[in-house]
Amino acid sequence: MHKKHNFGAGPCILPPSVMEQAARAVINWRGMGLSILEVSHRSPEFEDVVLKTQLLVRELLAVPDHYSILFLQGGASTQFAMVAMNFLDTGKKAAYLDTGYFAQKAIKEARLFGEVDVFASSGDKDYTYIPVDFNYDKQVAYLHCTSNNTIEGTEMFDFPKGGAPLICDMSSDIFSREINITDFDLIYAGAQKNMGPAGMTLVIAKNEFINQAKKEIPSMMDYQIFRDNMSMYNTPPVFSIYVAMLNLLWLKDQGGVSGIEQKNIAKAKLLYAEIDRNPLFHGTADVEHRSRMNVTFLAVNKEVEAGFLKFAADQGIVGIKGYRTVGGFRASLYNALPLSSVEILVDAMATFEKEYSGKIALELE
Amino acid sequence: MHKKHNFGAGPCILPPSVMEQAARAVINWRGMGLSILEVSHRSPEFEDVVLKTQLLVRELLAVPDHYSILFLQGGASTQFAMVAMNFLDTGKKAAYLDTGYFAQKAIKEARLFGEVDVFASSGDKDYTYIPVDFNYDKQVAYLHCTSNNTIEGTEMFDFPKGGAPLICDMSSDIFSREINITDFDLIYAGAQKNMGPAGMTLVIAKNEFINQAKKEIPSMMDYQIFRDNMSMYNTPPVFSIYVAMLNLLWLKDQGGVSGIEQKNIAKAKLLYAEIDRNPLFHGTADVEHRSRMNVTFLAVNKEVEAGFLKFAADQGIVGIKGYRTVGGFRASLYNALPLSSVEILVDAMATFEKEYSGKIALELE
Structure with a gap:
């Protein structure tokens, strides 16, 4: 059957060469006589994959050394709660820019942990635009925005600067365009658009910022634990990380x-x-x-x-x-x-x- | 190169026929002209995979209708915190059986949410046995145990009955032996031993039990949300679930x-x-x-x-x-x-x- 033209919103198209390499690795990876699905995540070969994938992210997005690159599970939906669990607390306030369906989901989860100030919204016009003229309290714990709104078809091309720590959900446009990492304190992205298959989540975070996070939180919600364990505090999503590496190598070639x-x-x-x-x-x-x-x-x-x-x-x-x-x-x-x-x-x-x-x-x- | 004899502790060996089917699906799934890595999780074809995988779990483990079968991410390590987040609270107490490394990790996470009573431990003899003679307060929110201790090489063949709700980490022996599901209120298991590749977590839970869970918790930590959304509240780990389905079909054939x-x-x-x-x-x-x-x-x-x-x-x-x-x-x-x-x-x-x-x-x- 002829290959389709896949315009799906995600999980989405990946390059045919990546699919071919991934399929071969499922049968026999690196000539080891083992499938990529059955290798230990503690093997030197897989540790090498994690390291290479981190380096590719660092190179492709020009991530400075004082930022960490983490691979998690659970998608952006887990990050909606995790950022608030780490950085928001009773008596604290976070500022959220409401640009659509997923921004609202982020707001809902954050409200479990502290006060949320939705300082601007494009809800008045069915989320067909990005609010640009706004003020917010610079003393908030952080400001949260969504760089691309997958459902509403809008994208932010300018980001607030010089205010509170900036957290951005970049799930659907990361790796699609150049960004200035130092404009952000924490970026998260479900991998299943431009990074790789579903099942992993990328986090790029300023070390200084995650050092300030709350301490009494579950290990699997703790950015510092992921950083200190090379994203292998527990068994990571091995295949998803491997395919992301292949895909980022392809991107480098482009x-x-x-x-x-x-x-x-x-x-x-x-x-x-x-x-x-x-x-x-x-x-x-x-x-x-x-x-x-x-x-x-x-x-x-x-x-x-x-x-x-x-x-x-x-x-x-x-x-x-x-x-x-x-x-x-x-x-x-x-x-x-x-x-x-x-x-x-x-x-x-x-x-x-x-x-x-x-x-x-x-x-x- | 000759195929290896893979005795790895996990991610672990899966049947060669499963690897072959998985590799083919990465190139072209069901003759759709699409890779399994690029199909929408909302497509009828993938919804069918989720449903079939649930039915296979139900059939293979004889799971009664009043239990739900959920597919999550984050491994058993996420469950360590999630069970406590759902069922333990300040002023409440949970009973934990300490049989080794992973049991201790579960205890550590639970302590973030309430009081933990470690009512028996085999730590006195380097975790070389399973405590069998013990008492615990039957009024606790739940009793937690680990059916198989991957690191210490011990396994529980009898489970406490008739007391508090029983929660069991079955990551490394689920699907390896018959169990009586109704002995348990909630079972969880990282998939990467006998179920499928790394990147998914199985939960089998009594509906009546999860209905009692706390309400003000993050959506991605809420068992009821996973149940009410057929494990697709957000993008699930598509490939891991698909390979689990193949592997459970193989198990049925065995x-x-x-x-x-x-x-x-x-x-x-x-x-x-x-x-x-x-x-x-x-x-x-x-x-x-x-x-x-x-x-x-x-x-x-x-x-x-x-x-x-x-x-x-x-x-x-x-x-x-x-x-x-x-x-x-x-x-x-x-x-x-x-x-x-x-x-x-x-x-x-x-x-x-x-x-x-x-x-x-x-x-x-």
Whole structure:
């Protein structure tokens, strides 16, 4: 069967070469006569994988030495609680920027641990934009934001500077564009978009910041324990880390993050141009906050929506159905999605428009 | 390269047929033209995997309908804190049976949430036995035990009955022998021994029990949220669950848990017989509490220890070095390890003994 064009929002497309290497390692890893699924996480070979993956993250995102790179489990949803458990306490306050579905989940979890000040929200316009004009109390324990809103299709291109410690959920756009790590005190990201398969979570944290965390918390929620044990306090998600390493090596070969960023800009530009041109579709997010990773758009009517979903599926395009709260379409353009897949989607939109206009014209005759 | 005989303690050996199916799914799953690593966890195909895996657990362990089957992340180490976070509180008390390294870790985490009564311990004899004669306060929130002590090589064959709700860490012997689920209120197990690859955690819990859990806890630590969302409150560890399903299908083909239990008894009997016969080695655990999963034994001296490790490695035997606190050897005989591998280890021990005795005799001449 022909390979699909996978626009899914995550777990998402990874490069074919990564899949091939991963499959080989499941049978016989490094010629050891063992599968990657049956090696000890304490073996020198796997310790080497953890170290290499850390170094690749450090190199690709230019992470300074005074930041630690950790691999955890449980996804961003666990981090929603973990950041608050570490840095918020009764009598303390944290500031949260509310930019959508996952930001709200983060807010809900933080409220279990202390006071939460939602100092700005784009909820007044269905989260179609990122608030930019805001004030917040600089004395808060930290400020939390979400760099890319997977469901709403918006992305932050500027981050608050010079205030409280900044914590950012970068699950759906990390490794897609250059960022300045020193703008942040802690970054977390579920791996299953641009880093690797589901089952691991990346944390990049300033040592000075995590040194201030609360002490009386569970070991598996303690950033310092992960740092001090090379992310191997307990059995880590071995296969997910291994595939992440393969994927980051691939990213390095693509010219690194700056190289892939140019490709991502080109892919997004092509698709948004068609959305703006094609009278059957329109985008949902404000133009200046349009996400390069998750392109959300609506059809002019239900007939076009259903018809185009089917038309696209017939051409091997999968994963473009929009999230239920937004509806319409969501095409995710993660790193591993080639420009050629976007060209096929854009061609499908144009072809569908011609056929649909022809059919309408015929009906009107 | 020839396949190894993998006696590793975990992540551990899985059946070759499972590895082959897993590798194929990484390239193209179900002929969908997509890798198992890139499918959405919300796809009907993957929802089917979760459902099938739950049903296999239910069938293989005869789990009654009033128990839920959950798939989490973070391993047993996360459960150490999670059970206490859910069921222990300030002013409440939990009873813990201390049978070794991991039991102590569970105790440490529980102490963050309430009072812990360690009512019996085998620490007086280096954890070489399981305490059987004990009393504890039946009014505690729960009683916690560890069914198999991976490091110390001991296993519980009888469980306290008719007292407080019973919580058991079964990470290293679940699916290896028949158990009566209704003896327990909650069972947890890191998957990376007899269930599947690292990266997922199995929980089997009585609904009535988890309904009593605390409410103001993080969503990702809340058993009820996992139950009410079919273990997909957030992105689950897709690949780990998929491989677990394959492995449980394999187990079913082996005659299920009762079938594999007979094979496990035979493997353990063969190895312990050689340990007891061979003058160069001796077991560390009390005979009546010897683990069928993790066979711990020592050499008569350092020369034999180092010599046999090398001799075994030359025959493709891997993973038998003992844990640093116990020393010597640990041969793990998990479900997927064939009897033929145990025969090869036993032969190696006997051959080594002959060669070593010959060498000693020569030196004495």
